[in-house]
Amino acid sequence: MSTPNAAVTEAAASITPAQGKLGVMIPGMGAVATTLIAGVEAIRRGLALPIGSTSQMGTIRLGKRTEARSPLIKDFVPLASLDDLVFTGWDIFGGNLYDAAKTAQVLDNDQLQQIRPFLESIEPLPAAFNQHYVKRLEGKTVKTGKNKCDLANQIRNDIAEFKTRTDRQVMIWCGSTEIYMEQAPVHQTLAAFEKGLVEDDPAITPSMLYAWAALKEGIPFANGAPNLTVDIPALQELSKKMNAPICGKDFKTGQTFIKTVLAPAFKVRNLGVAGWYSTNILGNRDGEVLDDPESFKTKEVSKLGVLEHIFQPELHPELYKDLYHKVRINYYPPRGDNKEGWDNIDIFGWLGYPMQLKVDFLCRDSILAAPLALDLILFMDLAARTPSLRGLGIQEWLSFYFKDPDSAPGVYPEHDLFIQNMKLKNTLRHIMGESLITHLGLDYYGE
Numbered sequence: 001m002s003t004p005n006a007a008v009t010e011a012a013a014s015i016t017p018a019q020g021k022l023g024v025m026i027p028g029m030g031a032v033a034t035t036l037i038a039g040v041e042a043i044r045r046g047l048a049l050p051i052g053s054t055s056q057m058g059t060i061r062l063g064k065r066t067e068a069r070s071p072l073i074k075d076f077v078p079l080a081s082l083d084d085l086v087f088t089g090w091d092i093f094g095g096n097l098y099d100a101a102k103t104a105q106v107l108d109n110d111q112l113q114q115i116r117p118f119l120e121s122i123e124p125l126p127a128a129f130n131q132h133y134v135k136r137l138e139g140k141t142v143k144t145g146k147n148k149c150d151l152a153n154q155i156r157n158d159i160a161e162f163k164t165r166t167d168r169q170v171m172i173w174c175g176s177t178e179i180y181m182e183q184a185p186v187h188q189t190l191a192a193f194e195k196g197l198v199e200d201d202p203a204i205t206p207s208m209l210y211a212w213a214a215l216k217e218g219i220p221f222a223n224g225a226p227n228l229t230v231d232i233p234a235l236q237e238l239s240k241k242m243n244a245p246i247c248g249k250d251f252k253t254g255q256t257f258i259k260t261v262l263a264p265a266f267k268v269r270n271l272g273v274a275g276w277y278s279t280n281i282l283g284n285r286d287g288e289v290l291d292d293p294e295s296f297k298t299k300e301v302s303k304l305g306v307l308e309h310i311f312q313p314e315l316h317p318e319l320y321k322d323l324y325h326k327v328r329i330n331y332y333p334p335r336g337d338n339k340e341g342w343d344n345i346d347i348f349g350w351l352g353y354p355m356q357l358k359v360d361f362l363c364r365d366s367i368l369a370a371p372l373a374l375d376l377i378l379f380m381d382l383a384a385r386t387p388s389l390r391g392l393g394i395q396e397w398l399s400f401y402f403k404d405p406d407s408a409p410g411v412y413p414e415h416d417l418f419i420q421n422m423k424l425k426n427t428l429r430h431i432m433g434e435s436l437i438t439h440l441g442l443d444y445y446g447e
Protein backbone atom coordinates (compact mmCIF):
# COMPACT_ATOMS: atom_id res chain seq x y z
CA MET A 1 0.00 0.00 0.00
CA SER A 2 1.34 3.43 -0.83
CA THR A 3 1.96 5.87 1.99
CA PRO A 4 -0.21 9.01 2.06
CA ASN A 5 2.73 11.03 0.83
CA ALA A 6 3.23 8.80 -2.17
CA ALA A 7 -0.51 9.04 -2.96
CA VAL A 8 -0.34 12.80 -2.70
CA THR A 9 2.70 12.97 -4.93
CA GLU A 10 1.19 10.66 -7.53
CA ALA A 11 -2.17 12.46 -7.63
CA ALA A 12 -0.60 15.90 -7.80
CA ALA A 13 1.77 14.77 -10.55
CA SER A 14 -1.15 13.63 -12.73
CA ILE A 15 -2.51 17.19 -12.94
CA THR A 16 -1.06 19.21 -15.79
CA PRO A 17 0.69 22.27 -14.32
CA ALA A 18 -0.89 25.71 -14.78
CA GLN A 19 1.84 27.06 -17.04
CA GLY A 20 1.41 29.95 -19.42
CA LYS A 21 -1.47 32.34 -20.05
CA LEU A 22 -5.07 31.42 -19.23
CA GLY A 23 -7.45 33.08 -21.68
CA VAL A 24 -10.81 34.01 -20.20
CA MET A 25 -13.62 34.42 -22.73
CA ILE A 26 -16.80 36.10 -21.55
CA PRO A 27 -20.01 36.33 -23.56
CA GLY A 28 -21.77 39.32 -21.97
CA MET A 29 -19.42 42.06 -20.75
CA GLY A 30 -21.77 44.03 -18.50
CA ALA A 31 -21.80 44.62 -14.75
CA VAL A 32 -20.50 41.25 -13.55
CA ALA A 33 -17.82 40.89 -16.23
CA THR A 34 -16.43 44.41 -15.86
CA THR A 35 -16.44 44.15 -12.05
CA LEU A 36 -14.56 40.87 -12.33
CA ILE A 37 -11.97 42.13 -14.83
CA ALA A 38 -11.42 45.50 -13.15
CA GLY A 39 -11.15 43.68 -9.83
CA VAL A 40 -8.55 41.19 -11.08
CA GLU A 41 -6.45 44.05 -12.44
CA ALA A 42 -6.74 46.05 -9.19
CA ILE A 43 -5.72 42.96 -7.21
CA ARG A 44 -2.79 42.26 -9.53
CA ARG A 45 -1.55 45.79 -8.92
CA GLY A 46 -1.86 45.44 -5.15
CA LEU A 47 -4.67 48.02 -5.00
CA ALA A 48 -7.30 45.69 -3.50
CA LEU A 49 -7.89 42.25 -1.99
CA PRO A 50 -9.80 39.34 -3.57
CA ILE A 51 -12.44 39.36 -0.85
CA GLY A 52 -15.22 36.80 -1.39
CA SER A 53 -13.02 34.49 -3.45
CA THR A 54 -12.65 31.02 -1.95
CA SER A 55 -9.88 30.13 -4.39
CA GLN A 56 -7.81 33.14 -3.33
CA MET A 57 -8.59 33.63 0.36
CA GLY A 58 -10.05 30.28 1.48
CA THR A 59 -8.05 27.67 3.37
CA ILE A 60 -8.47 23.91 3.38
CA ARG A 61 -7.88 21.63 6.34
CA LEU A 62 -5.76 18.57 5.53
CA GLY A 63 -5.38 15.51 7.76
CA LYS A 64 -6.38 15.43 11.42
CA ARG A 65 -7.27 18.46 13.52
CA THR A 66 -4.10 17.79 15.52
CA GLU A 67 -1.89 18.16 12.45
CA ALA A 68 -2.43 21.91 12.04
CA ARG A 69 -2.27 21.75 8.23
CA SER A 70 -4.58 24.34 6.68
CA PRO A 71 -2.96 25.84 3.58
CA LEU A 72 -4.58 28.41 1.35
CA ILE A 73 -6.48 26.62 -1.41
CA LYS A 74 -4.42 28.44 -4.04
CA ASP A 75 -1.24 27.04 -2.44
CA PHE A 76 -2.70 23.53 -2.23
CA VAL A 77 -4.01 22.94 -5.77
CA PRO A 78 -2.22 24.11 -8.93
CA LEU A 79 -4.40 27.06 -9.98
CA ALA A 80 -3.55 29.63 -12.61
CA SER A 81 -2.04 32.78 -11.14
CA LEU A 82 -4.08 35.97 -11.49
CA ASP A 83 -1.05 37.44 -13.30
CA ASP A 84 -1.60 34.89 -16.08
CA LEU A 85 -5.23 35.77 -16.83
CA VAL A 86 -5.95 37.40 -20.19
CA PHE A 87 -9.49 38.56 -20.97
CA THR A 88 -11.65 38.82 -24.04
CA GLY A 89 -15.38 38.54 -24.72
CA TRP A 90 -18.42 39.52 -26.71
CA ASP A 91 -21.20 42.04 -26.23
CA ILE A 92 -23.94 43.72 -28.21
CA PHE A 93 -22.80 47.18 -27.11
CA GLY A 94 -19.76 48.71 -28.76
CA GLY A 95 -17.06 50.59 -26.87
CA ASN A 96 -14.41 49.37 -24.46
CA LEU A 97 -14.59 47.95 -20.96
CA TYR A 98 -13.92 51.29 -19.31
CA ASP A 99 -17.11 52.62 -20.92
CA ALA A 100 -18.96 49.42 -19.97
CA ALA A 101 -17.79 49.68 -16.34
CA LYS A 102 -18.88 53.35 -16.22
CA THR A 103 -22.31 52.33 -17.53
CA ALA A 104 -22.59 49.54 -14.97
CA GLN A 105 -21.92 52.00 -12.11
CA VAL A 106 -20.63 49.35 -9.75
CA LEU A 107 -17.10 50.59 -9.04
CA ASP A 108 -16.13 54.07 -7.85
CA ASN A 109 -14.79 56.48 -10.41
CA ASP A 110 -11.50 56.83 -8.49
CA GLN A 111 -10.93 53.12 -8.59
CA LEU A 112 -11.74 52.94 -12.32
CA GLN A 113 -9.31 55.77 -13.11
CA GLN A 114 -6.45 53.79 -11.58
CA ILE A 115 -6.93 51.00 -14.13
CA ARG A 116 -8.47 52.98 -16.94
CA PRO A 117 -5.87 52.23 -19.69
CA PHE A 118 -6.13 48.51 -18.98
CA LEU A 119 -9.93 48.55 -19.26
CA GLU A 120 -9.76 50.71 -22.38
CA SER A 121 -7.50 48.11 -24.01
CA ILE A 122 -10.29 45.48 -24.03
CA GLU A 123 -13.11 45.78 -26.56
CA PRO A 124 -15.86 43.18 -26.72
CA LEU A 125 -16.22 41.41 -30.06
CA PRO A 126 -19.55 41.57 -31.93
CA ALA A 127 -22.05 39.21 -30.34
CA ALA A 128 -24.17 36.33 -31.57
CA PHE A 129 -27.43 37.90 -30.44
CA ASN A 130 -31.11 37.71 -31.24
CA GLN A 131 -33.64 39.96 -29.55
CA HIS A 132 -36.20 37.18 -29.54
CA TYR A 133 -34.27 35.66 -26.60
CA VAL A 134 -33.65 38.89 -24.61
CA LYS A 135 -36.59 41.16 -25.30
CA ARG A 136 -35.46 44.28 -23.46
CA LEU A 137 -32.13 44.72 -25.29
CA GLU A 138 -31.38 45.95 -28.79
CA GLY A 139 -28.17 44.72 -30.37
CA LYS A 140 -25.73 47.30 -31.75
CA THR A 141 -22.66 45.22 -32.56
CA VAL A 142 -23.91 41.82 -33.65
CA LYS A 143 -22.71 39.12 -35.99
CA THR A 144 -24.69 38.33 -39.12
CA GLY A 145 -24.72 34.97 -40.86
CA LYS A 146 -26.80 32.69 -43.01
CA ASN A 147 -27.88 30.47 -40.09
CA LYS A 148 -27.07 29.59 -36.48
CA CYS A 149 -24.32 27.23 -37.57
CA ASP A 150 -22.64 30.10 -39.39
CA LEU A 151 -22.86 32.30 -36.27
CA ALA A 152 -21.48 29.55 -34.04
CA ASN A 153 -18.60 29.01 -36.46
CA GLN A 154 -17.84 32.74 -36.35
CA ILE A 155 -17.52 32.36 -32.56
CA ARG A 156 -15.16 29.43 -33.17
CA ASN A 157 -13.06 31.70 -35.39
CA ASP A 158 -12.89 34.27 -32.57
CA ILE A 159 -11.78 31.50 -30.23
CA ALA A 160 -9.16 30.30 -32.71
CA GLU A 161 -7.69 33.81 -32.85
CA PHE A 162 -7.61 34.02 -29.04
CA LYS A 163 -5.89 30.63 -28.90
CA THR A 164 -2.93 32.14 -30.74
CA ARG A 165 -2.45 34.59 -27.83
CA THR A 166 -3.10 32.28 -24.87
CA ASP A 167 -2.09 28.78 -23.74
CA ARG A 168 -5.37 27.52 -22.25
CA GLN A 169 -8.89 28.96 -22.32
CA VAL A 170 -12.08 28.98 -20.25
CA MET A 171 -15.46 30.46 -21.24
CA ILE A 172 -17.94 31.84 -18.72
CA TRP A 173 -21.38 33.18 -19.70
CA CYS A 174 -22.01 36.52 -17.98
CA GLY A 175 -24.62 37.56 -20.54
CA SER A 176 -28.21 38.52 -19.92
CA THR A 177 -30.87 36.07 -18.82
CA GLU A 178 -32.58 34.62 -21.88
CA ILE A 179 -36.29 33.79 -22.15
CA TYR A 180 -37.55 30.66 -20.44
CA MET A 181 -36.85 27.52 -22.43
CA GLU A 182 -37.57 23.86 -21.74
CA GLN A 183 -35.75 20.92 -23.26
CA ALA A 184 -36.87 20.25 -26.85
CA PRO A 185 -36.15 17.34 -29.25
CA VAL A 186 -33.26 19.30 -30.80
CA HIS A 187 -31.52 19.31 -27.38
CA GLN A 188 -31.56 15.54 -26.94
CA THR A 189 -28.50 14.45 -28.95
CA LEU A 190 -25.46 16.15 -30.38
CA ALA A 191 -26.42 15.02 -33.88
CA ALA A 192 -29.91 16.58 -33.52
CA PHE A 193 -28.38 19.77 -32.11
CA GLU A 194 -25.88 20.15 -34.97
CA LYS A 195 -28.66 19.55 -37.49
CA GLY A 196 -30.73 22.17 -35.63
CA LEU A 197 -27.87 24.67 -35.98
CA VAL A 198 -28.05 24.43 -39.75
CA GLU A 199 -31.86 24.50 -39.73
CA ASP A 200 -32.05 27.52 -37.41
CA ASP A 201 -34.08 25.66 -34.81
CA PRO A 202 -35.73 28.27 -32.53
CA ALA A 203 -34.97 26.15 -29.43
CA ILE A 204 -31.25 26.87 -29.91
CA THR A 205 -30.49 30.09 -28.04
CA PRO A 206 -27.51 32.43 -28.49
CA SER A 207 -25.95 31.18 -25.21
CA MET A 208 -26.04 27.65 -26.66
CA LEU A 209 -24.09 28.85 -29.71
CA TYR A 210 -21.25 30.09 -27.50
CA ALA A 211 -21.33 26.92 -25.41
CA TRP A 212 -21.26 24.67 -28.47
CA ALA A 213 -18.38 26.67 -29.99
CA ALA A 214 -16.36 26.50 -26.76
CA LEU A 215 -16.92 22.78 -26.23
CA LYS A 216 -16.15 22.02 -29.88
CA GLU A 217 -12.82 23.74 -29.27
CA GLY A 218 -12.26 21.62 -26.13
CA ILE A 219 -12.79 24.60 -23.82
CA PRO A 220 -14.62 24.42 -20.46
CA PHE A 221 -17.87 26.38 -20.23
CA ALA A 222 -19.50 27.78 -17.06
CA ASN A 223 -22.95 29.37 -17.04
CA GLY A 224 -23.50 32.31 -14.67
CA ALA A 225 -27.10 32.92 -15.77
CA PRO A 226 -30.21 30.76 -15.27
CA ASN A 227 -30.54 29.95 -18.99
CA LEU A 228 -30.88 26.32 -20.07
CA THR A 229 -27.64 26.59 -22.15
CA VAL A 230 -25.50 23.51 -21.30
CA ASP A 231 -28.21 21.87 -19.23
CA ILE A 232 -29.20 19.69 -22.20
CA PRO A 233 -28.12 16.17 -23.19
CA ALA A 234 -26.62 17.33 -26.52
CA LEU A 235 -24.07 19.66 -24.96
CA GLN A 236 -23.42 17.30 -22.06
CA GLU A 237 -22.54 14.69 -24.67
CA LEU A 238 -20.20 17.12 -26.41
CA SER A 239 -18.61 18.10 -23.10
CA LYS A 240 -17.72 14.49 -22.31
CA LYS A 241 -16.60 13.76 -25.84
CA MET A 242 -14.22 16.73 -25.87
CA ASN A 243 -13.02 16.41 -22.22
CA ALA A 244 -14.27 19.97 -21.78
CA PRO A 245 -15.94 20.43 -18.36
CA ILE A 246 -19.26 22.24 -17.97
CA CYS A 247 -21.07 23.70 -14.97
CA GLY A 248 -24.00 25.94 -14.13
CA LYS A 249 -26.30 27.56 -13.54
CA ASP A 250 -27.01 31.05 -12.15
CA PHE A 251 -24.47 32.54 -9.72
CA LYS A 252 -25.62 32.08 -6.12
CA THR A 253 -24.97 35.58 -4.88
CA GLY A 254 -27.52 37.39 -2.68
CA GLN A 255 -30.93 36.23 -1.56
CA THR A 256 -30.49 32.60 -2.62
CA PHE A 257 -27.08 32.46 -0.93
CA ILE A 258 -28.72 33.43 2.37
CA LYS A 259 -31.70 31.16 1.68
CA THR A 260 -29.42 28.13 1.31
CA VAL A 261 -27.85 28.98 4.67
CA LEU A 262 -31.08 29.54 6.60
CA ALA A 263 -33.17 26.71 5.13
CA PRO A 264 -30.71 23.96 6.14
CA ALA A 265 -30.66 25.45 9.67
CA PHE A 266 -34.47 25.10 9.99
CA LYS A 267 -34.29 21.65 8.47
CA VAL A 268 -31.62 20.25 10.80
CA ARG A 269 -33.53 21.56 13.85
CA ASN A 270 -36.80 20.08 12.48
CA LEU A 271 -38.56 23.44 12.54
CA GLY A 272 -41.52 23.73 10.18
CA VAL A 273 -41.85 26.40 7.49
CA ALA A 274 -45.29 27.64 6.47
CA GLY A 275 -44.24 30.37 4.06
CA TRP A 276 -41.22 32.09 2.55
CA TYR A 277 -41.84 35.35 0.75
CA SER A 278 -38.82 36.84 -1.05
CA THR A 279 -38.83 40.14 -2.90
CA ASN A 280 -36.12 42.32 -4.39
CA ILE A 281 -35.60 45.76 -5.83
CA LEU A 282 -32.88 46.07 -8.42
CA GLY A 283 -32.05 48.83 -10.87
CA ASN A 284 -29.22 47.64 -13.10
CA ARG A 285 -29.47 46.35 -16.67
CA ASP A 286 -29.98 42.83 -15.37
CA GLY A 287 -33.01 44.16 -13.46
CA GLU A 288 -34.27 45.77 -16.65
CA VAL A 289 -33.90 42.50 -18.60
CA LEU A 290 -35.66 40.61 -15.80
CA ASP A 291 -38.54 43.06 -15.99
CA ASP A 292 -39.58 41.16 -19.11
CA PRO A 293 -41.87 38.32 -17.97
CA GLU A 294 -40.20 35.73 -20.22
CA SER A 295 -36.70 36.38 -18.82
CA PHE A 296 -38.12 36.65 -15.29
CA LYS A 297 -39.66 33.20 -15.66
CA THR A 298 -36.17 31.75 -16.27
CA LYS A 299 -34.87 33.43 -13.10
CA GLU A 300 -37.95 32.52 -11.09
CA VAL A 301 -37.64 28.81 -11.88
CA SER A 302 -33.97 28.94 -10.92
CA LYS A 303 -34.75 30.63 -7.58
CA LEU A 304 -37.77 28.51 -6.66
CA GLY A 305 -36.23 25.01 -6.81
CA VAL A 306 -33.95 25.61 -3.84
CA LEU A 307 -36.40 25.09 -0.94
CA GLU A 308 -38.06 22.04 -2.42
CA HIS A 309 -34.72 20.25 -2.60
CA ILE A 310 -33.50 21.32 0.83
CA PHE A 311 -36.70 20.62 2.78
CA GLN A 312 -37.62 17.33 1.05
CA PRO A 313 -41.36 17.73 1.84
CA GLU A 314 -42.02 14.15 0.68
CA LEU A 315 -39.96 12.94 3.66
CA HIS A 316 -41.25 15.58 6.12
CA PRO A 317 -44.86 16.38 5.16
CA GLU A 318 -45.80 17.70 8.64
CA LEU A 319 -43.10 20.35 8.43
CA TYR A 320 -42.91 21.40 4.78
CA LYS A 321 -45.79 20.01 2.70
CA ASP A 322 -47.80 23.24 2.72
CA LEU A 323 -44.88 25.66 2.38
CA TYR A 324 -45.89 28.69 0.28
CA HIS A 325 -42.82 30.01 -1.56
CA LYS A 326 -42.95 33.23 -3.56
CA VAL A 327 -40.12 35.12 -5.29
CA ARG A 328 -40.46 38.59 -6.81
CA ILE A 329 -37.92 40.84 -8.56
CA ASN A 330 -38.92 44.46 -9.10
CA TYR A 331 -37.03 46.72 -11.47
CA TYR A 332 -36.34 49.95 -9.57
CA PRO A 333 -33.74 52.14 -11.34
CA PRO A 334 -32.67 54.41 -8.42
CA ARG A 335 -30.88 51.52 -6.69
CA GLY A 336 -28.72 50.52 -9.68
CA ASP A 337 -26.58 47.49 -8.88
CA ASN A 338 -27.18 47.91 -5.14
CA LYS A 339 -29.97 45.44 -4.77
CA GLU A 340 -32.14 45.14 -1.68
CA GLY A 341 -33.65 41.76 -0.95
CA TRP A 342 -36.27 41.11 1.73
CA ASP A 343 -37.35 37.76 3.06
CA ASN A 344 -40.28 37.13 5.34
CA ILE A 345 -40.14 33.61 6.71
CA ASP A 346 -43.02 32.08 8.65
CA ILE A 347 -41.74 29.16 10.68
CA PHE A 348 -43.29 27.02 13.41
CA GLY A 349 -41.84 25.13 16.34
CA TRP A 350 -42.68 22.86 19.30
CA LEU A 351 -46.41 21.96 19.27
CA GLY A 352 -46.87 24.07 16.15
CA TYR A 353 -46.40 27.57 17.65
CA PRO A 354 -45.65 30.14 14.90
CA MET A 355 -42.61 32.44 14.71
CA GLN A 356 -41.23 34.81 12.07
CA LEU A 357 -37.83 35.77 10.76
CA LYS A 358 -37.18 38.85 8.57
CA VAL A 359 -34.07 39.35 6.47
CA ASP A 360 -33.17 42.63 4.79
CA PHE A 361 -30.02 42.19 2.71
CA LEU A 362 -28.67 45.46 1.30
CA CYS A 363 -26.18 43.89 -1.05
CA ARG A 364 -24.26 44.73 -4.19
CA ASP A 365 -25.04 42.29 -6.93
CA SER A 366 -21.86 42.38 -8.97
CA ILE A 367 -19.58 42.74 -5.93
CA LEU A 368 -20.98 39.39 -4.77
CA ALA A 369 -20.87 37.81 -8.23
CA ALA A 370 -17.33 38.79 -9.36
CA PRO A 371 -15.41 36.55 -6.92
CA LEU A 372 -17.67 33.61 -7.81
CA ALA A 373 -16.89 34.13 -11.49
CA LEU A 374 -13.16 34.26 -10.70
CA ASP A 375 -13.28 31.01 -8.73
CA LEU A 376 -15.25 29.28 -11.48
CA ILE A 377 -12.70 30.34 -14.09
CA LEU A 378 -9.80 29.02 -12.03
CA PHE A 379 -11.51 25.80 -10.93
CA MET A 380 -12.83 25.00 -14.42
CA ASP A 381 -9.30 25.40 -15.76
CA LEU A 382 -8.10 23.09 -12.96
CA ALA A 383 -10.79 20.55 -13.87
CA ALA A 384 -9.67 20.60 -17.51
CA ARG A 385 -6.11 19.78 -16.39
CA THR A 386 -7.16 17.02 -13.98
CA PRO A 387 -7.50 13.50 -15.50
CA SER A 388 -10.18 12.35 -13.01
CA LEU A 389 -12.41 15.40 -13.62
CA ARG A 390 -12.11 16.48 -17.22
CA GLY A 391 -14.08 13.61 -18.75
CA LEU A 392 -17.04 13.85 -16.36
CA GLY A 393 -18.97 16.55 -18.19
CA ILE A 394 -20.90 18.29 -15.38
CA GLN A 395 -18.65 19.43 -12.52
CA GLU A 396 -21.11 18.95 -9.69
CA TRP A 397 -18.44 19.81 -7.11
CA LEU A 398 -18.84 23.44 -8.25
CA SER A 399 -22.53 23.53 -7.24
CA PHE A 400 -21.33 25.73 -4.33
CA TYR A 401 -21.44 28.62 -6.81
CA PHE A 402 -24.91 28.13 -8.30
CA LYS A 403 -28.54 28.78 -7.48
CA ASP A 404 -29.69 25.91 -9.67
CA PRO A 405 -26.77 23.49 -9.86
CA ASP A 406 -26.53 21.11 -12.79
CA SER A 407 -26.34 17.46 -11.77
CA ALA A 408 -26.27 14.07 -13.48
CA PRO A 409 -29.58 12.82 -14.90
CA GLY A 410 -31.58 11.14 -12.11
CA VAL A 411 -29.50 12.72 -9.33
CA TYR A 412 -31.07 15.57 -7.41
CA PRO A 413 -28.85 18.64 -6.95
CA GLU A 414 -27.42 19.58 -3.55
CA HIS A 415 -28.50 23.09 -2.54
CA ASP A 416 -27.33 23.27 1.09
CA LEU A 417 -24.35 25.65 1.03
CA PHE A 418 -22.47 23.64 3.65
CA ILE A 419 -22.88 20.33 1.84
CA GLN A 420 -21.75 22.12 -1.33
CA ASN A 421 -18.72 23.51 0.49
CA MET A 422 -17.78 20.05 1.79
CA LYS A 423 -18.21 18.60 -1.70
CA LEU A 424 -15.93 21.27 -3.17
CA LYS A 425 -13.21 20.81 -0.57
CA ASN A 426 -13.36 17.02 -0.60
CA THR A 427 -13.01 17.08 -4.38
CA LEU A 428 -9.86 19.18 -4.04
CA ARG A 429 -8.52 16.77 -1.39
CA HIS A 430 -9.43 13.82 -3.62
CA ILE A 431 -7.67 15.07 -6.74
CA MET A 432 -4.57 15.84 -4.66
CA GLY A 433 -4.52 12.37 -3.03
CA GLU A 434 -5.29 13.66 0.49
CA SER A 435 -7.70 11.85 2.86
CA LEU A 436 -11.32 13.00 2.66
CA ILE A 437 -12.68 14.65 5.78
CA THR A 438 -15.87 13.03 7.10
CA HIS A 439 -15.97 14.82 10.50
CA LEU A 440 -16.41 11.45 12.23
CA GLY A 441 -13.58 12.13 14.68
CA LEU A 442 -13.92 8.99 16.86
CA ASP A 443 -10.22 8.30 16.59
CA TYR A 444 -9.38 11.36 18.74
CA TYR A 445 -11.01 9.53 21.68
CA GLY A 446 -9.64 5.99 21.29
CA GLU A 447 -6.90 4.35 23.34
Ligand SMILES: NC(=O)c1ccc[n+]([C@@H]2O[C@H](COP(=O)([O-])OP(=O)(O)OC[C@H]3O[C@@H](n4cnc5c(N)ncnc54)[C@H](O)[C@@H]3O)[C@@H](O)[C@H]2O)c1
Nearest residue numbers: 028030031032091127175176177206225251253285286365
Ligand atom coordinates in the same frame (compact mmCIF):
# COMPACT_ATOMS: atom_id res chain seq x y z
N1 LIG B 1 -24.91 39.99 -10.38
C1 LIG B 1 -25.43 38.96 -9.77
O1 LIG B 1 -25.46 38.92 -8.56
C2 LIG B 1 -25.94 37.81 -10.56
C3 LIG B 1 -26.32 36.67 -9.87
C4 LIG B 1 -26.79 35.57 -10.56
C5 LIG B 1 -26.86 35.62 -11.93
N2 LIG B 1 -26.52 36.74 -12.59
C6 LIG B 1 -26.67 36.74 -14.05
O2 LIG B 1 -25.47 37.09 -14.66
C7 LIG B 1 -25.77 37.71 -15.91
C8 LIG B 1 -25.00 39.02 -16.01
O3 LIG B 1 -25.46 39.93 -15.03
P1 LIG B 1 -25.04 41.46 -15.15
O4 LIG B 1 -25.51 42.11 -13.92
O5 LIG B 1 -23.61 41.56 -15.54
O6 LIG B 1 -25.96 41.94 -16.36
P2 LIG B 1 -25.65 43.08 -17.44
O7 LIG B 1 -26.95 43.37 -18.09
O8 LIG B 1 -24.91 44.20 -16.82
O9 LIG B 1 -24.65 42.37 -18.45
C9 LIG B 1 -25.08 41.39 -19.34
C10 LIG B 1 -24.49 41.71 -20.69
O10 LIG B 1 -24.78 40.64 -21.58
C11 LIG B 1 -24.91 41.20 -22.86
N3 LIG B 1 -25.52 40.21 -23.73
C12 LIG B 1 -26.82 39.81 -23.77
N4 LIG B 1 -26.97 38.86 -24.70
C13 LIG B 1 -25.76 38.65 -25.25
C14 LIG B 1 -25.26 37.78 -26.26
N5 LIG B 1 -26.09 36.95 -26.90
N6 LIG B 1 -23.95 37.81 -26.55
C15 LIG B 1 -23.12 38.65 -25.90
N7 LIG B 1 -23.52 39.51 -24.95
C16 LIG B 1 -24.82 39.49 -24.62
C17 LIG B 1 -25.69 42.47 -22.62
O11 LIG B 1 -25.52 43.36 -23.67
C18 LIG B 1 -25.08 42.97 -21.31
O12 LIG B 1 -24.03 43.91 -21.54
C19 LIG B 1 -27.29 37.90 -15.96
O13 LIG B 1 -27.87 36.85 -16.68
C20 LIG B 1 -27.68 37.76 -14.50
O14 LIG B 1 -29.01 37.29 -14.33
C21 LIG B 1 -26.04 37.84 -11.94
